[in-house]
Amino acid sequence: RVKCGDAGIIAMVQGPGPHLKWAPKGLMGGLLKPEEFDYFHEQIIQEERCRTFCPGYEDGLDGACSIGVPVILKYGADWMKELTIPPIFRGEETAVLAISEAYAGSDVAALRCTGKLDASGENYIVSGTKKWITGGMYADWFVTAVRTGGKGAGG
Incomplete structure (x- = not known):
């Protein structure tokens, strides 16, 4: 999970948006700027993850986080986002x-x-x-x- 966080993958599977600023080391090691990331890129990430992982493993790695994090991003107070999102995107929580x-x-x-x-x-x-x-x-x-x-x- 931490390696996925370092690559920005946990942030990217949440889709495009201002939350990408919390990707710990940028997106894919800096190959892609957050403002350039769109749903086409997210689709590529999702398809490649499904190709390389067993579907059950892939869902276990990120499935729960993918339904919990969007609610924080949309409705959470700024202090809550600052507290929770960085360690989640780093793969630590x-x-x-x-x-x-x-x-x-x-x-x-x-x-x-x-x-x-x-x-x-x-x-x-x-x-x-x-x-x-x-x-x-x-x-x-x-x-x-x-x-x-x-x-x-x-x-």
């Missing part, structure tokens, strides 16, 4: 997306795990359980889907 629950499976409209604002209005108190989290046994960071409103898809 991983992040996963925790959605599945014993009663709901991966049906996000049926989530029972809740997040309620504390008295300060700045922090959420999370109550409930998650289960069957891909990569969860080895994760350093969990992006957790919780219900903050009423029942159904809007809650």
